[in-house]
């Protein structure tokens with residue numbers, strides 16, 4: 001096997017991506033696979049600064065296109081400085097969100113046309129396509145409940161980011177959007193029911209990863 005493998009996790013708010021990435025990372029380490037865990041928006045120093053701006057609920061109004069361009073700028077730096085160098089060095093990359101999130105949030109849920117996203121992906125991704133994407137699918141209501149509960153546990157003021165504050169219709173469009181994206185790329189995606197127990201989901205993730213990449 002030459003080069004690293006690129007695995008992304010996608011889903012709505014509170015779907016359990018961070019939880020599952022941590023577990024997969026542990027399993028891969030135990031199997032002797034060198035990997036880095038990263039996230040979007042963010043993952044590099046510049047992209048983390050753009051993340052702060054993107055998630056700030058007080059940053060003021062902006063169009064979905066402007067938001068898309070900011071996500072793409074962060075992604076471009078993340079690819080150039082973190083993802084591509086790691087993959088070239090043979091290190092696997094596990095990313096909490098990637099380009100499918102822009103397709104779902106800014107595209108399906110917020111109306112940025114496919115042709116715009118396709119054009120921007122052509123410029124920014126430079127053929128950096130995940131080898132496998134795990135979609136954690138769950139009802140919007142449950143994901144928001146989990147995200148709110150976690151925020152109250154970890155942040156003094158129970159702060160919510162600007163996407164968590166969007167209405168329920170937005171989150172339903174988002175869920176449908178992710179499912180459609182997965183249907184359009186069945187060879188790349190596995191879709192898991194994120195209402196299941198954490199252990200059941202992590203066993204399914206490991207089964208998919210170990211089969212696809214020939215690990216035991």
Ligand code: T5A
Nearest residue numbers: 013014015016017018019040041101102105146150163198
């Ligand atoms: N965004 C991002 C865009 O709009 N466009 C883009 O292009 C990109 C890249 C990022 C925001 O930016 C948007 C999407 C987001 O709104 P974020 O803070 O990174 O913001 O938010 P999320 O990616 O949604 O991350 P979260 O941390 O909120 O959710 P996770 O990682 O999916 O969930 P996790 O693992 O932290 O779990 C949440 C809670 O649920 C529990 C956990 O213990 C935790 O308390 N949990 C479960 N409970 C029951 N059963 C299970 N199976 C559970 N799994 C986890």
